[in-house]
Amino acid sequence: MSVLSGLNTKVVKNGDPAPAPPASGTIRIYNMRYCPWAQRALIFASLKKIPTEVINIHLDQKPDWFFTKHYKGQVPALEHDEGKKIVIESAVIPEYLDDIYPEPRIIPTDHYEKVQQKLLLDRISGQLSSAFYGVVQAAKISDLLKEKLVELAKAYDTAEELLTGDFYSGTSKPGFVDYLIYPNIQRAFWTSHIIKDFPLKVESFPGPNYPKLSKWYKRLDSIPEVIATSQPTETAVEFFKSWIIGAPNFDYGL
Amino acid sequence: MSVLEGINSKALKTGDLPPPSPSPNTFRIYSMRFCPAAQRALIYASVKKIPSEVININLQQKPDWYFTKNYKGQVPTLEHAEGKKLVIESAVIPEYLDDIFPETKILPSDPYEKVQQKLLLERLSDQLTPAFGRVFRAIKNPEELKEKFESILKAFEEAESLLEGAFYSGTSSPGFVDYLIYPSFQRVYWLTFLLEIFPLPSDNFPGPGYPKLSQWFKAITAIPEVAAASQSTENGVGSCKEYMKGLPYFDYGL
Numbered sequence: 145m146s147v148l149s150g151l152n153t154k155v156v157k158n159g160d161p162a163p164a165p166p167a168s169g170t171i172r173i174y175n176m177r178y179c180p181w182a183q184r185a186l187i188f189a190s191l192k193k194i195p196t197e198v199i200n201i202h203l204d205q206k207p208d209w210f211f212t213k214h215y216k217g218q219v220p221a222l223e224h225d226e227g228k229k230i231v232i233e234s235a236v237i238p239e240y241l242d243d244i245y246p247e248p249r250i251i252p253t254d255h256y257e258k259v260q261q262k263l264l265l266d267r268i269s270g271q272l273s274s275a276f277y278g279v280v281q282a283a284k285i286s287d288l289l290k291e292k293l294v295e296l297a298k299a300y301d302t303a304e305e306l307l308t309g310d311f312y313s314g315t316s317k318p319g320f321v322d323y324l325i326y327p328n329i330q331r332a333f334w335t336s337h338i339i340k341d342f343p344l345k346v347e348s349f350p351g352p353n354y355p356k357l358s359k360w361y362k363r364l365d366s367i368p369e370v371i372a373t374s375q376p377t378e379t380a381v382e383f384f385k386s387w388i389i390g391a392p393n394f395d396y397g398l
Numbered sequence: 399m400s401v402l403e404g405i406n407s408k409a410l411k412t413g414d415l416p417p418p419s420p421s422p423n424t425f426r427i428y429s430m431r432f433c434p435a436a437q438r439a440l441i442y443a444s445v446k447k448i449p450s451e452v453i454n455i456n457l458q459q460k461p462d463w464y465f466t467k468n469y470k471g472q473v474p475t476l477e478h479a480e481g482k483k484l485v486i487e488s489a490v491i492p493e494y495l496d497d498i499f500p501e502t503k504i505l506p507s508d509p510y511e512k513v514q515q516k517l518l519l520e521r522l523s524d525q526l527t528p529a530f531g532r533v534f535r536a537i538k539n540p541e542e543l544k545e546k547f548e549s550i551l552k553a554f555e556e557a558e559s560l561l562e563g564a565f566y567s568g569t570s571s572p573g574f575v576d577y578l579i580y581p582s583f584q585r586v587y588w589l590t591f592l593l594e595i596f597p598l599p600s601d602n603f604p605g606p607g608y609p610k611l612s613q614w615f616k617a618i619t620a621i622p623e624v625a626a627a628s629q630s631t632e633n634g635v636g637s638c639k640e641y642m643k644g645l646p647y648f649d650y651g652l
């Protein structure tokens with residue numbers, strides 16, 4: 145049973161009224177169903193079994209009141225303590241959740257190991273996401289696309305190299321980096337269904353050039369608490385098609 | 399007495415031998431004298447009274463061995479535990495130092511207050527750093543300069559409005575945000591001496607348009623531990639002039 149209520153509700157947009165403050169004992173996450181950054185917060189809430197209310201935001205027609213939750217109008221934003229506390233930023237919210245709901249703790253308690261996990265996330269995430277969004281933006285401009293696909297392959301080469309064991313946590317179980325980088329890699333999986341000559345393969349994604357990552361992805365993809373935060377491939381691919389052409393359908397599949 | 403040894407040593411460059419591993423209980427910070435990001439680590443070590451050995455790096459002719467300390471070849475990098483532990487990133491090192499030296503903790507212990515300080519720093523930096531960078535890069539092209547000034551003024555207006563009390567810490571003494579954002583303001587202060595057309599004055603910087611910030615800047619500048627981690631105005635301005643001429647500036651004033 146998922147702790148995330150409202151995950152598949154329709155997006156709230158400009159003109160829609162502001163929601164009442166979250167109830168005591170519940171956290172609220174402002175989300176968009178296909179956003180990899182917001183999914184980080186959802187994954188952490190799911191793993192830590194925190195009762196969570198999800199409200200989806202229309203990212204092109206944001207409600208004015210949403211800017212009181214996040215000054216840039218981005219997702220995710222975490223709201224709790226009956227609306228008195230708001231935390232933003234996709235890598236900050238999980239750390240905060242580990243602080244205020246310490247069991248089960250996901251980030252190492254050793255200070256050096258903890259900081260290395262944060263730096264590793266920054267490194268992998270920075271490379272994968274900039275390469276990925278480079279591909280997406282070039283998808284409509286075919287002369288740039290080939291070059292961007294080469295950069296994407298290089299970013300995944302680095303991700304493969306940095307995976308020295310089963311998981312980026314350096315232990316026998318997934319950890320902070322694994323859970324937070326998974327959504328970005330899932331988005332590349334979805335896109336591998338759409339773009340021709342994509343260097344990452346749909347079958348046993350990301351394919352034989354990335355043996356460790358392929359095993360890693362399969363494992364992460366089968367964790368129930370991660371699945372509970374994810375959208376199915378079929379609907380996600382259709383959303384991504386709409387997003388790539390510049391007309392995102394945020395409620396696709398609902 | 400400053401705890402920072404070697405802060406004004408000459409910068410190491412390509413061809414220079416790697417330094418021996420730091421001795422037990424010695425913290426080493428790889429820096430560049432005029433780098434605002436590296437200065438964050440120096441200020442934190444100074445305020446926390448952590449005896450530190452500073453090694454300056456020539457950022458235009460980086461030694462090859464330096465990339466084993468920081469894969470991006472950037473400063474700052476913290477090295478300790480006889481070289482077995484390396485931490486990078488200017489906002490991450492201070493938090494790590496607070497974790498391993500908790501008696502002189504600067505960040506709040508409360509998880510919510512702590513996270514708000516980190517988010518506030520990120521918000522201020524996200525505006526100030528690129529705004530300064532745009533002006534600094536245009537400094538050799540006076541015709542481009544005036545349009546770049548607008549983003550500096552906008553960043554300062556935001557900084558003034560976000561400063562609700564005497565300090566960004568929200569308390570009666572400076573905190574994490576104050577110490578870490580100060581170098582960025584100092585760099586703009588140096589610009590006021592360089593450019594006659596600069597829209598902010600040197601006297602009582604940043605001037606009557608920013609009353610809270612002016613008091614704030616004066617207060618932080620007067621802190622001995624901050625001064626110990628800073629370069630003088632004379633050397634700071636001089637280094638910028640060398641940069642404008644395209645001359646090496648890392649060892650300016652030595």
